[in-house]
Amino acid sequence: MKVIQSVLISCIFLTMPAAYSQYAEDFDAGSTSYYEALCWDFSHADVNSSQPISGSRSIRTDKLNSNIGNITSPWVLLSGTGNLTFQHRIYNYNGSRTLKVYLISEANPDGELLLEYDYSNGTTQNETIPITQSGMYKFKWRFSGSGGSSRGQLDEISFPGTYAADPSNDCDPISINPDADGDGVPDSEDDYPSDQYRAYDNYYPATGQSTLAFEDLWPSAGDYDLNDLVVGYSFKIITNADDHVVDLKGTFVLRAAGAGLHNGFGFQLPDVDPASIISTTGYDIEPSSGYSIGSNGLETGQTNATVIVFDDFFRFLVPSGGGVGVNTSVGQTPIPFDTITITMVFINNGIPGSGGTVSLTALNISEFNPFVVAGMERGKEIHLPDFEPTDKADPQYFGIEDDDSNSATGKFYKTASNLPWALNIYEEFDYPLEEVSIIAAYLKFSDWVQSSGAQFPDWYQDNPGYRNAANIY
Amino acid sequence: MRNIYFTLPWILIFSACFFLLCSCKKEFPNVDPNPIPENPLELEVSNTFDWKTTRDITLEVSGIAIPVSIRNTLQVKSPDELKVYLKNQLFMNEDYSLKFTIPAYESQVVITYGSIRKVIDVTSDILYFEYQSQ
Numbered sequence: 001m002k003v004i005q006s007v008l009i010s011c012i013f014l015t016m017p018a019a020y021s022q023y024a025e026d027f028d029a030g031s032t033s034y035y036e037a038l039c040w041d042f043s044h045a046d047v048n049s050s051q052p053i054s055g056s057r058s059i060r061t062d063k064l065n066s067n068i069g070n071i072t073s074p075w076v077l078l079s080g081t082g083n084l085t086f087q088h089r090i091y092n093y094n095g096s097r098t099l100k101v102y103l104i105s106e107a108n109p110d111g112e113l114l115l116e117y118d119y120s121n122g123t124t125q126n127e128t129i130p131i132t133q134s135g136m137y138k139f140k141w142r143f144s145g146s147g148g149s150s151r152g153q154l155d156e157i158s159f160p161g162t163y164a165a166d167p168s169n170d171c172d173p174i175s176i177n178p179d180a181d182g183d184g185v186p187d188s189e190d191d192y193p194s195d196q197y198r199a200y201d202n203y204y205p206a207t208g209q210s211t212l213a214f215e216d217l218w219p220s221a222g223d224y225d226l227n228d229l230v231v232g233y234s235f236k237i238i239t240n241a242d243d244h245v246v247d248l249k250g251t252f253v254l255r256a257a258g259a260g261l262h263n264g265f266g267f268q269l270p271d272v273d274p275a276s277i278i279s280t281t282g283y284d285i286e287p288s289s290g291y292s293i294g295s296n297g298l299e300t301g302q303t304n305a306t307v308i309v310f311d312d313f314f315r316f317l318v319p320s321g322g323g324v325g326v327n328t329s330v331g332q333t334p335i336p337f338d339t340i341t342i343t344m345v346f347i348n349n350g351i352p353g354s355g356g357t358v359s360l361t362a363l364n365i366s367e368f369n370p371f372v373v374a375g376m377e378r379g380k381e382i383h384l385p386d387f388e389p390t391d392k393a394d395p396q397y398f399g400i401e402d403d404d405s406n407s408a409t410g411k412f413y414k415t416a417s418n419l420p421w422a423l424n425i426y427e428e429f430d431y432p433l434e435e436v437s438i439i440a441a442y443l444k445f446s447d448w449v450q451s452s453g454a455q456f457p458d459w460y461q462d463n464p465g466y467r468n469a470a471n472i473y
Numbered sequence: 474m475r476n477i478y479f480t481l482p483w484i485l486i487f488s489a490c491f492f493l494l495c496s497c498k499k500e501f502p503n504v505d506p507n508p509i510p511e512n513p514l515e516l517e518v519s520n521t522f523d524w525k526t527t528r529d530i531t532l533e534v535s536g537i538a539i540p541v542s543i544r545n546t547l548q549v550k551s552p553d554e555l556k557v558y559l560k561n562q563l564f565m566n567e568d569y570s571l572k573f574t575i576p577a578y579e580s581q582v583v584i585t586y587g588s589i590r591k592v593i594d595v596t597s598d599i600l601y602f603e604y605q606s607q
Contacts, residue, residue, distance in 0.1 A: 037605035163540035168587030206556035224513040366574035418518035452522040457577035
């Protein structure tokens, strides 16, 4: 055990910057809670600005009539030489008052007495105590006395060693955590402990799948059963220690299509330069579908990275006949869901795409821009409300029939009365039956909409009174 | 006797008015200021409603001056701590501005940084996290 401790201490010595060779505190930087966050412990004492010994603040105990004021330092790694120095005094001196200073270790939590000082007046004392111990220690100051209103004060402490507590780990002694791949993320925190180029798995949504539900008759308003195309999705975003996206895996579950049109589906990553993507794999497009895909798997001619996930839903879930489309009508033979997984590589063996790195914050995956390509007509895109069309959208459809898009005001894919053609629901969504409006299926939907989202933000969940189950597929 | 002839009509008039007013009151319909339409096309939707089921949050993290370099993982989780909305490696002595997305119905989040754990009410789109206790 001692050997391990010695190795640990040696490691810490090796990793401590020279600038931190001496730890000192004047208590002028913040309040009591600030120093508690730095692992100082105060019992019947605080960091106080009332008549400090020096600077703007000192430590001051409560009145020492029935209380004992204890102040304990964070862990300090002592070097074996040097002095502990500090200033102290009794404020409002009267009667018998004593200060004891202890050196505390894990082996001796009661501490070794370094100093016992009996006050005879209220003047400031400058103390210097030689310290010969080496290793992890704390120092404890104990003010005591009885009667009157005297308080102990302490300031300008300098330790013969380095600060060695970890405020993010219960203020335990700082330790060297193994980091096998040397990426700066300890193995215990690293989802890829042996891969220097990967550190974290990030998920959106946090668990399970979100759901995209589309109407496909745009620019005409539909029947609002929101089942013309239903796709579940989730993203796993792998980032490195610097918070840069390394890989993105998008999982798309093709669930239902209450449609007569053969619809495709894609998504755009707003503000991501296509040149930042090294490769994209997993999409499923027939060569005859007419899409133009570049060497990195993205659609060409787009300002922002755009992926066409599939070109025709009905190639994957083939209608069984009866009713409209797939998996939307009672009596239809249910068709098993199909899954398409898209993998996008942003950084390969530490080398990013020519467009540069993309941080997780810049990726902003919750704002990804999914869209339907209606009837396999490339220019006829249907997006979520107020999401911009891609460069391939045909402008002739905007502002006609029921569409009230206006690029000048940023209004897209909404009617004049602000109804959308698609919804993005954070969780798995049980969509309405064919030709049953969402209002008839989800009984709190109208309240949510008409309150601008203030009421029933969980309208899609299966809570009592929220659904008419007979109207849901 | 004369008094009776004089007061009786007035009593009848007052009684008639009373019943008339009561019945008139009953005729007023209960107007719902926010009626639920049967047709989705009749929904009254604000120009500013964004139709999102999620809420984008900015988390402002205040670093604390610490004599050593401490790096640990900050996580933002659901109140039951089953969903992780954000996971990021932060230096304790640096300030950060981080973004994450939560379901719109979430009213609290749990933020952890190593052994530090705080429950924060989602009262606005900007939340603040400090390592020290409040």
